[in-house]
Amino acid sequence: MSSLKTDILKLLSNHEHISGQKLADELEVSRTAVWKAVQNLKSEGYIIESVQNKGYLLKEKTSHINHSALLNMVEYSRHFDVLHFKESIDSTQLLAKSLINRTDEQFIVVALEQTAGRGRFNRPWASPKNNGLYISIVLKPDISLSEIIRFNLFMSLAISEALDQSFNIESGIKWPNDIYINDKKVCGFLTEVLSEDHHVTSIICGIGINLFDNDYLKSLGTATSIENESGKGNINIEHFLSTFISKIDEYYELFLSSSFDIIKKDWIERSIIFGKTIRITEMTRTYYGKPVDITDDGFLVVIDEEGETHKVISADIEL
Template sequence: MQISTREKIIELLTEAGDGFVSGETLAKKLNCSRAAVWKHMEELRKEGFELEAVRKKGYRIKGTGDKVTKNEIRYGLGTKRLARNIHYRETIDSTQRLAHQLVQEGCPDGTLVIAEQQTGGRGRLRRSWYSPKYTGIWMSIVLRPDLPPQMAPPFTLIAAVAVAQAIEETAGIVPEIKWPNDLLIGGKKCAGILTELEADTDRIQAVITGIGINVNETDFPDPLKSIATSLSLASGKKVKRALLIQRILEKLEKYEEIYLQNGFAPLKILWESYANVAGKKITAHTLKGDISGSAVGITDDGVLQLEGEDGQMHAIYSADIEIER
């Protein structure tokens, strides 16, 4: 992987911690002029880094602003494979659309597409997804596991666990997972996951996981007001998006590895600790009609088991779930 000069600067300043690094030292290590160092610093400031410059001492990092640029995400990221390749956009139609294009162009495993805003964000069944600028997380992650297509369904559940845990750690609130792909706080949606495949008939080429999270929105337009919330509205404080993204990527990488080695069963317990349907009366709206009954739980393959009112057991692969409260 090629490291840019700016990434190298972040690395050097990070290594120095609270200490200063002189412009001279930076210029020497980067093999450039001090004027060039200064220019890079200006660019990093524009990307949201709070850089302190003190005469005769040099530079140090004070903190990062709330943008989700490449450097913001890389600075402090503890992954081995995920997001080593990042495509960042201020505005995009849909991060899923670009991720599919990158897959066609042969992008590596772990590629991340992230945008400050989506103008055509979408969820399951091509429903639109509200994605305003700078307040939420709108990203798509390309994984390239060597698996047959029928092994793909648990990826949605694995991503849901990674997002739920990361929210818990960074925002201090515990979201509920609504099978298969929504996260709720107080019954309102705060995040959604969209897992799509590109595949040969017998082999996955790429799992493209889209993750949308309402983070720092303070309000929602009318049709969404009653059904959507943000982490900020729920917790009463602003959440640093880059930090939340890093925790998600780290957990997703770890849980994908567990899945590839041991299957979904060991992750099921974790998933169940966030899930809200088991034992509840629900109606599953599927593409082939509605089924009402009692949610028993999910199988080791991630399929929802529903005991119908007729006493029959139904295996639900995908549906909109309505929980009777």
């Protein structure tokens, strides 16, 4: 997928002046179309200088999520060809589920703002405009329903590695769906499926990443942002998005072709729960214990205070 805006950005990426006429000729559009696209890019936060008799110069890329950067991200993905972009929406997850039966393709839904974002156990996920990446990815693998637990482990490692490589930080994973930095939550994701006869027809994985600080995050005391942990000057959105989708592609392919054992060592090294006593809340009980292992199927193995061993599949974990 491409657009005139992303094509112009590619041509301006060498940070040299290029005339409007040269851009128009190269892209086989009118100079007016080039001018309009440049104005749209400026509105998305790109700083583009226009000098008479020299042309356009890209001086600075945007630091916020925007349509052009997202289109560029999808263009380089090996698994996603379609992007559904919204300025504001109730939930990317809800829109993704409503679109599934309209296409056989795998696709992505992204919004700059969610008014009814939610996480695991139907908890609200604050999604203020231009403060984070709010994205739902729709995958259509040929797997059994029991594989979904393992899917979460591959995705959590993909996200954690993408954050570390993009922002020079050290993130950790709280089983199974949360990413932490310095003991504070920076990302959570929710995996839902459509299935028939214990066979998955679609995976809808909604991911929320806190990129920038806001008053709500500060009031929580238990959450953080990339801006707070790495500094605003270190947020290169285009680099982050390309790294993010590359890691999603890589670990999705590993998930389809390999057992959990191939990433188990890396996953446990990134985990923030091993060696600690945690509080486990399941549907009918709450107890304390220490994690000792993760099975190949993705079950968390915990030994409680009485010495009894539990295999945890779906629970709320608190440190």
